[in-house]
Amino acid sequence: DAGVIQSPRHEVTEMGQEVTLRCKPISGHNSLFWYRQTMMRGLELLIYFNNNVPIDDSGMPEDRFSAKMPNASFSTLKIQPSEPRDSAVYFCASRPDSSSEKLFFGSGTQLSVL
Amino acid sequence: AQSVAQPEDQVNVAEGNPLTVKCTYSVSGNPYLFWYVQYPNRGLQFLLKYITGDNLVKGSYGFEAEFNKSQTSFHLKKPSALVSDSALYFCAVILNAGSYQLTFGKGTKLSVIP
Numbered sequence: 001d002a003g004v005i006q007s008p009r010h011e012v013t014e015m016g017q018e019v020t021l022r023c024k025p026i027s028g029h030n031s032l033f034w035y036r037q038t039m040m041r042g043l044e045l046l047i048y049f050n051n052n053v054p055i056d057d058s059g060m061p062e063d064r065f066s067a068k069m070p071n072a073s074f075s076t077l078k079i080q081p082s083e084p085r086d087s088a089v090y091f092c093a094s095r096p097d098s099s100s101e102k103l104f105f106g107s108g109t110q111l112s113v114l
Numbered sequence: 115a116q117s118v119a120q121p122e123d124q125v126n127v128a129e130g131n132p133l134t135v136k137c138t139y140s141v142s143g144n145p146y147l148f149w150y151v152q153y154p155n156r157g158l159q160f161l162l163k164y165i166t167g168d169n170l171v172k173g174s175y176g177f178e179a180e181f182n183k184s185q186t187s188f189h190l191k192k193p194s195a196l197v198s199d200s201a202l203y204f205c206a207v208i209l210n211a212g213s214y215q216l217t218f219g220k221g222t223k224l225s226v227i228p
Contacts, residue, residue, distance in 0.1 A: 004157070031214065043158075043204070043218040056214065091157055101146060101165070101208065103216065105157030 002026075004106035006092050012112045018080040021109045023092030024073055033093040033103065034067055034077050043091075049075065050098050082113045116141040118207050120219035127195045128227050135190040135222045137205030145207050147188040148216070149179055152202040161203075164188060175199070195226045 005024040013019055025032050034046040047057045052069045060067070064083070069075040079086055089110050093103040117140045127133045139145055146165050150158040162173025169181045179190045190203060205219040 033214070042220040045215070048214045050214075093157070098214070101148070101163060102160045103150075103158070105150075105159070107155065107157050 004092055004094050004104050006090075006106035006109050008109060009107065010110045010112075012114065013082055014114050015083055016081045017113075018078065019082045019086075019111060019113075021077040021090050021092075021111070023075045023077070023106060025075070025092070025094030026104055027073065029094035029096050029104070030072060031095045031098055031100070032069060032075050033095075034075070035091040035093065037089040037091060037108070046077070046090075079111075082111075084113045087111055087113050116145070116207050116209055116215075116217050118205050118217055118219040120203075120205055120222045122222050123220075124223045124225065126225045126227060129197055130194050133190075133192050133195040133199070133224065133226070135203050135205075135224060137188045137190065137219060138186050139188060139205070139207045140186065141207055141209050143209050145188075145209065146213075147179075147181065148206040148208075149173065149177070149188075149190050150204045150206060150218075152204065152221070154201075158204060161190070197226045197228050200224055200226045 007022045030051050032049040036044045046059045047067045048055050049069045067077045089108045091108045093105045095103050119138045148163045149161040151161050152158045162171050164171045164181045172178045177192050202221045204221045206216050208216050
């Protein structure tokens with residue numbers, strides 16, 4: 001099992017550019033999470049999908065952020081336009097189903113917006 | 115509302131000595147508590163969980179945690195620290211089994227000194 005796969009590992013972009021982060025959950029898992037990690041705020045839940053449907057997006061900071069899960073094996077988090085304060089590590093996590101407590105995290109995407 | 119506090123940003127311990135990483139929680143009900151570990155440039159990994167039953171929970175890599183309801187604490191412990199235990203440790207809480215609203219603490223950096 002390859003685990004949760006995120007790409008890219010590192011992204012450096014300029015303010016105003018569009019950024020797309022990608023996630024492939026563990027096969028068979030039907031719950032997916034996007035988290036953001038910063039020194040100041042720690043780990044924040046951005047959005048939660050269950051069976052490819054967004055259940056809770058209240059953590060998405062602004063309309064500049066959007067997330068999709070077109071199928072069970074792929075999700076994207078898009079920031080358009082990006083701003084320097086979006087610089088953070090973005091993690092994707094999955095779990096087998098909605099009754100499971102244990103999350104499996106990807107290695108994250110380090111985003112730097114200049 | 116639920117919250118988790120990790121009162122120490124950093125813990126230093128000599129190799130071979132026992133270690134404790136502290137966590138206190140606040141929930142309006144019976145909590146489900148977790149510890150995750152994050153190694154450099156990696157995602158979080160599940161260590162252990164407390165759902166119900168025995169207050170002493172054993173997890174991966176020789177770690178254990180003690181649930182104390184009266185003190186609302188869930189401290190992580192290990193009898194003999196290894197240099198390879200150096201990492202960032204996160205305590206987390208949910209209110210209901212299968213809830214997606216996992217609340218993480220800010221994290222405690224553990225440094226084990228050879």
